[in-house]
Amino acid sequence: MRVLSVVVLLLLTILTSSTGPASAGNTGLRAADPSVIRVGGTYIGVQSTGGGIAVRQAGSVDGLAGAPARQVWSDARGLGEVWAPEIVTDSGRYYIYFTAGRGSAHRMYVISSAAPDSGYGAERLLALPDGKWAIDGTLFTFGGQRWFVWSGWAGDTNVEQNLYIARMSDPVTPVGARYIISQPRESWERVVGNPFINESPEAIKDPDGRLHIVYSANGSWSNQYCLADLRLRAGGDPTHVWDWYKSNGCLFGSHRATMMSGWDPTLYVDGPGHHSFVLLNGDIGTSPPAGPRFPLMFHAVAKGTPYEWGNRHWYSGSFAWWGGINYSRANVPGPTTDHGWSLKFFE
Template sequence: MLNTNTPLIPQRADPHIYRHSDGYYYFTASVPSYEGIELRRAKTLEELATAQARLVWRKPDTGAYSELIWAPEIHFHDGRWYIYFAAAPSREIKDNLFQHRMYVVSVAAENPVEADWQFAGQIDSGIDTFCLDATTFEHQGKLYYLWAQKGPGITGNSNLYLAEMASPTAIKGTPVLLTKPELPWEIRGFWVNEGPAVLKGHGKIFISYSASATDENYCMGLLSAAEDADLLNPKSWTKAPAPVFATDASVKMFGPGHNSFTKLADGTDVLVYHARQYTEIEGDPLWNPDRHTFVKTIRWDETGMPVFGKPGQP
């Protein structure tokens, strides 16, 4: 199921796969019901397809984080597991359902799939607007938080922000705006930069992200910086002028995006992403379950840039 248009896991959007030091791959994603956080693990990527899935955390019935649980990501910091996710308040609190904020659950356990996860609070960015799609990464001894948020006074639905973390559950300092939707391929349907993921290699650090509406226009862009650059200086980052990963109708792979990265046992980099395999969506696209998880290997060119290729193909 590597490098093909056969889903690794059907009906799982916003996929995140983390390979831990215990040799297991851990998988989480948005479930079609948006009711909670699902987790599974396996020794190989292929075995994730049939691994037993467990809903490790379920949303409360009401309250600030009781609707539309989106885009969970599992990370391991300082001996504990953390899952970062976005959630909306119940309609009794907000008339507009799309008022997501960012939250985290945590546990200290050898096997997080079987553990009793605990709600650890909201991740406050300091900007009280729609936000989602958080990821974390360590670089040169510092822990960073990277996410999408609607920026005050900025046209569009979401931009990408970066901040250093004071702890795995709190950021410190003032968030830095890294990119906003502005190029033609970033503003089709909706003005969106979201779903960031971090890849390192060949003396550089990269941030992939997704842009435009979540239909066949959805695609991936790329930011890059030198590994020794000041990551909190927006001038350190260069935005690729064109998408690096986009729809390929010839193999019926539409709107690839909201990716993460993992590695094979031999160190080969792997792109994890979702895509649909048709374009005619019936009903509300929000509740369409047919964004599937796919995986493909990445190669590197002679200049040290990642080459994503085409969805569903080697």
Template sequence: MNQPVPFINPVIEQRADPWIYKHSDGYYYFTGSVPEYDRIEVRRARTIQGLNTAEPVAVWHKYETGPLSANIWAPEIHFIHDKWYIYFAAARTTETKEGLFDHRMFVLENDSANPLEGEWVEKGQIKTRWESFALDATTFQHNGVLYYVWAQKDPDIVGNSNLYISEMSNPWTLRGEQVMISTPEYDWEVIGFKVNEGAAVLKRNGRIFISYSASATDHNYCMGLLTADENADLLDPKSWAKSPVPIFCTNEETGQFGPGHNSFTVAPDGSDVLVYHARNYKEITGDPLYDPNRHTRVQPLKWNEDGTPDFGIPVPDGAPVNK
């Protein structure tokens, strides 16, 4: 039996909000926020570790002016109905930093077999109930329904962003009810900012898990978890149980600070892999959003006997890690 190939972190330096997707063609596809926040890159490799040296392809660049001209954040690449889609957030250029939290959500489409080729077509803004700060969209399919999960500011709720879910009529249009499933309420969710963002979905063991990130993007950044039964009404907020404690956070002993904005992928043997970013130092000069050293990291995601995920602790840099 082949031994699993160990991961060595960081897998990709200076790539925050990492998204790794293993496609049916055997390739791992990667995208994430670049430090310049000015473009969307995609790369692919036959192995997760191989993404480190894979050539990135810039598939889209920001505009000079308008709503797609600044702070291109957190792209995710999805394969839906035989086409590729990239969901991302963008803001407009302003003379002051007030535009920093002016994001809206957008989507690109590509019908090529290989998303590093062909044309990426802008499908426009994902319209929600409010015209307000919105970002970090993800999608998943369940029982034949396409769902959209995202973070947004409700003008009537104190705080920066809550998590919402909605059905979609197609990969760029919401339909029906838009429901809040989490709002920052615990002490660990409101340090610096009142934030729930960066949702990622994992369906396992008869349940649907949504991990998310909370608090400011410095060493206080951490992850929480929502859980619903797979047979529940996912548009009913009561279907979602929220962990009262963070499930993944800074570990000074391993030298990992502010782990979060995760995604999930699978190893070649089908076992689950946790993907996230973190820094390897605590003290940051200036605004953490302009510190480029949130690196992409991976490690095996383990499972408890009751069928719930065990995120463990963020592993140290440079040391091989497998099961």
């Protein structure tokens, strides 16, 4: 009987350690829209909280939840809702891009400092081309050019959220026009609408040096929320919409019906979305090679929990490059199929 009890205890230990929300890397931080970078051995995360923006620092991604949140900016001018701050580094300075506003007045703003958690000045409106509703913006450098990518409206009404890109002459100055690179027009990204959305774009370079923009599709208020991929063709122009190829389904989501063939839905969370590739200095030039897994942060809701914004938590996961994948399209200019790297995401 004693041997049997020990065996049962071991089995229970194995089962409880491999199931439930903890297996999905729930950091315990009840928040949305994670943005995390690594500088040396320090992980720096930024979040909207308390009517402003706070920064946390820790020695690991999982340690961020227990680290003190230091307020670095407050909405002193009453701009409105503060959403999705994104921290990057450029030329030795830290920049935090964020959305603030109410209703159709949401626009992108930026603050900067020489230190990650102090010294930020007043917010500056980012004068994006056309001046339309804009959220979830981030800066990156590709091909020797600074770029800004964000989610926005074509006009002044909430019909759908598209992904746009524009050149930047420096971290705070857009130049030239905005260019649309993705619209939520595929059946698997129109399961939930009003509006249909493409949002939360994040740039990364694959092992061949090609640019990817991984983004969230389907409503963030729904457990259909998921991550999908845009891959720039070899030698392509980031401003040319037909040089981008879209994954044929979600790459990270909780519903099999919307997943790309060969990709499985999540086991422990519902509606994973708005992610952050945890890159050295937040620089896509440090994007990982093929082979090992690398850190990822995303928000989601634990399975078995009502899917609502208040139940979102930061989760630590990982990702790896997956080679030899075709993205196909129809009834558009250019080749119908593009072959290259995709991504696998792990809870």
